[in-house]
Amino acid sequence: MLWYMAPAADWEREALPIGNGALGAMVYGTLASERLQFNEKTLWTGGPGSAQGYDHGNWRAPRPGAVDAVQDDLDAQRRLDPEAVADRLGQPRVGFGAYQTFGDLHLDLPAAPTPDGYRRELDLDHGIASVAYTHQQVRFTREFYASHPDGVIVGRLSADRPGSVAFTLRYTSPRKDFTTTASGGRLTVRGALADNKLRFEAQVQIRTTGGTVISDAGGTITVTGADSAWLVLAAGTDYADTYPDYRGDDPHAAVTRAVDRAQGRTYDSLRARHIADHRALFRRVALDLGQSFPADVPTDRLLAAYTAGASAADRALEALYFQYGRYLLIASSRPGSLPANLQGVWNHSTTPPWSADYHVNINLQMNYWPAEAANLPETTAPYDRFVEALRAPGRRTAREMFGSGGWVVHNETNPYGFTGVHDWATAFWFPEAAAWLTQQLYEHYRFGGSTDYLRTTAYPVMKEAAEFWLANLRTDPRDGTLVVTPSYSPEHGDFTAGAAMSQQIVHDLFTNTLEAARVLGDAPDFRRRVEQALADLDPGLRIGSWGQLQEWKEDLDDPADEHRHVSHLFALHPGRQIEPGGKWAEAAKVSLNARGDGGTGWSKAWKINFWARLRDGDHAHKMLGEQLKSSTLPNLWDTHPPFQIDGNFGATSGVVEMLLQSHHDAIEILPALPAAWPDGSVRGLRARGGAVVDIDWADGQPARIALTATRTRRLTVRSVLLEDGETTLRAVAGRRYEWR
Numbered sequence: 001m002l003w004y005m006a007p008a009a010d011w012e013r014e015a016l017p018i019g020n021g022a023l024g025a026m027v028y029g030t031l032a033s034e035r036l037q038f039n040e041k042t043l044w045t046g047g048p049g050s051a052q053g054y055d056h057g058n059w060r061a062p063r064p065g066a067v068d069a070v071q072d073d074l075d076a077q078r079r080l081d082p083e084a085v086a087d088r089l090g091q092p093r094v095g096f097g098a099y100q101t102f103g104d105l106h107l108d109l110p111a112a113p114t115p116d117g118y119r120r121e122l123d124l125d126h127g128i129a130s131v132a133y134t135h136q137q138v139r140f141t142r143e144f145y146a147s148h149p150d151g152v153i154v155g156r157l158s159a160d161r162p163g164s165v166a167f168t169l170r171y172t173s174p175r176k177d178f179t180t181t182a183s184g185g186r187l188t189v190r191g192a193l194a195d196n197k198l199r200f201e202a203q204v205q206i207r208t209t210g211g212t213v214i215s216d217a218g219g220t221i222t223v224t225g226a227d228s229a230w231l232v233l234a235a236g237t238d239y240a241d242t243y244p245d246y247r248g249d250d251p252h253a254a255v256t257r258a259v260d261r262a263q264g265r266t267y268d269s270l271r272a273r274h275i276a277d278h279r280a281l282f283r284r285v286a287l288d289l290g291q292s293f294p295a296d297v298p299t300d301r302l303l304a305a306y307t308a309g310a311s312a313a314d315r316a317l318e319a320l321y322f323q324y325g326r327y328l329l330i331a332s333s334r335p336g337s338l339p340a341n342l343q344g345v346w347n348h349s350t351t352p353p354w355s356a357d358y359h360v361n362i363n364l365q366m367n368y369w370p371a372e373a374a375n376l377p378e379t380t381a382p383y384d385r386f387v388e389a390l391r392a393p394g395r396r397t398a399r400e401m402f403g404s405g406g407w408v409v410h411n412e413t414n415p416y417g418f419t420g421v422h423d424w425a426t427a428f429w430f431p432e433a434a435a436w437l438t439q440q441l442y443e444h445y446r447f448g449g450s451t452d453y454l455r456t457t458a459y460p461v462m463k464e465a466a467e468f469w470l471a472n473l474r475t476d477p478r479d480g481t482l483v484v485t486p487s488y489s490p491e492h493g494d495f496t497a498g499a500a501m502s503q504q505i506v507h508d509l510f511t512n513t514l515e516a517a518r519v520l521g522d523a524p525d526f527r528r529r530v531e532q533a534l535a536d537l538d539p540g541l542r543i544g545s546w547g548q549l550q551e552w553k554e555d556l557d558d559p560a561d562e563h564r565h566v567s568h569l570f571a572l573h574p575g576r577q578i579e580p581g582g583k584w585a586e587a588a589k590v591s592l593n594a595r596g597d598g599g600t601g602w603s604k605a606w607k608i609n610f611w612a613r614l615r616d617g618d619h620a621h622k623m624l625g626e627q628l629k630s631s632t633l634p635n636l637w638d639t640h641p642p643f644q645i646d647g648n649f650g651a652t653s654g655v656v657e658m659l660l661q662s663h664h665d666a667i668e669i670l671p672a673l674p675a676a677w678p679d680g681s682v683r684g685l686r687a688r689g690g691a692v693v694d695i696d697w698a699d700g701q702p703a704r705i706a707l708t709a710t711r712t713r714r715l716t717v718r719s720v721l722l723e724d725g726e727t728t729l730r731a732v733a734g735r736r737y738e739w740r
Helices: 066-077 082-089 252-263 267-282 299-304 312-332 363-367 369-373 377-402 433-448 451-472 500-520 524-536 583-595 601-613 617-630 646-659
Strands: 002-004 016-019 023-027 033-040 103-108 116-123 128-135 138-147 152-159 165-172 178-183 186-192 199-209 212-216 220-226 228-237 286-288 667-669 680-687 691-698 701-709 713-718 726-731 736-739
Touching (some): 016 128, 023 138, 033 152, 066 082, 165 186, 165 228, 199 220, 220 228, 228 252, 299 312, 363 369, 363 433, 363 601, 369 680, 377 433, 451 524, 583 601, 601 646, 617 646, 667 691, 726 736
Parallel strands (some): 667 713
Antiparallel strands (some): 023 033, 033 103, 103 165, 128 138, 138 152, 178 186, 212 220, 691 701, 713 726
16 A cells, blocks of 8 residues: 555656556545546657658668668777767657647535545555545545556545535646537547647546536536546547558547446446456565554655665565556556556656657566566566567668668657667667567566467567578677677667677577577578577677676776666576676676666666676665665656656566576576565465466575466476475476475
């Protein structure tokens, strides 16, 4: 439970999020006029039809030999200035667009209450935000939730004295591209974005117990004298994820159908359906760190008092933050919607930071790090569909920019298939992004084991990304290995050939693709090509003059560099090239210590995962503490600053990595347990290979392990609880195994 003793005054820092994947809303709990800011994830400017024009980021005029010329210069000069490369390979971005707020619903009360006993809360287990207060001896309650099974946002206002509920509903938006009408207790908002003519519609139906409902033709609805009132909101656009037009049906019919169906149910039925659906996902994992929530301490004060120590209150905040990340993923990524963007599904602006887009040089990928291991695999369906939809525009970019087959996407993208480049020198060139995006698809297979999924969804995307790199790797004249060139290590330094992250990502892609090809029995010729390329590939791992894992192929690392990106440790996490205890792990540790424990929110979250993979639970916990102390807002959103949701997801992933790892084909129990969590338990984590794992521990040591197999296959489990520290069993799907 997140709870507070005052209404929210600030959208970013204080309002509370609800969502069903496609729809999201921020609940303020304000008194004189409740404010519900809401979003529909496809409401985007830019793309086809944009007033600026749109080119998917592809070069607007041919540049024959442009990439080859940069490669030749890198062979000769070894380093190139980012601005110079951007001048040659980039171009100003046009028609990219930005995610839009849909607007705000206001529920204006007849008179401002003078409240007593005010409480505003977000119940993670129910998926419901609520407000309660007493005014003139009447207890008023509001609750709001976003239902995935019914595709609507629902709100209810009630009081413990009959006839006490009264308000006027109205809609506002910072844009002027809409009309509002009201009739029969239903408010309709309809319009088209001025920029690209994307059509949008929202409908809100009011129902009451008792009282009267008056609809004004100007677009307001007034309720008086009701015992209770509830509203149902649906919204949509005519966006479709189909290249090249990205347009589908007018949203009117679908929005009307959703509202009609929902308001045809009882409020109790809607609520019960929502809770059952939400809990079916949320309750799969339970984490007990020996926490104790102080009954009289609201969440903002709990955060302010947090010391990253080992107190029961500190552990309460850490456990809450872990589960909040799972809640946010459920709320912002469900089948039938776009994936979670830089702000999940929530945005109150027409010009949000970084357009609230899909940065694919880590941020979109990080959003889904906890999905598999934290037992929310259904949330990855929008990610899969989004990546699949990038292939068609990505093929064109590969053909026109690189003269090759395969598909590619660079540093950031949008719902309109932006796969090309812009001209921000330190963040425009990242053709490895497509290869990295495929990693999550293969991880879904490694956890779930469905060869049908591998064959139909993951492998075609992986293979085509591999074909791009088979065509575009270049032999390095320095040593004859294959390298990515031009290569840029996000988001600093010079352009070089064979930067560590570039090489490690391609190594990961080839490794995963080769494994998948063998599972599926794909053509031997393709497998041989990948095998040979992998053998010839520079792996992106070398140790520099001060013991560091080098960020570039040449020893250019500055020990005083504290840049937030530690991209050259991709092979440690989320990759799997580096195993703990070896020389590469030690070099990675040197690099991490040199970069320090600072950085922005998402950077600290990544470092939790790094240190956990290095089996240093205390340092991983320190990074969790740093994130909570200095990169977390009172509503527990991660801040870059400003708000970016990837840090929430990265931290949840990091907590899992401290308790359970399986990336090296063995299930590792408590690989990085910090001293601050001496006693505890976790239920429902997933491991690669097909297992759901429960762990109890005491005095820093495992006391009980329970494993439920989800596939029939051999599994290796490692723990000090086991004889000789390891056991291998032929696990049978559905069977439970236990060790004490």
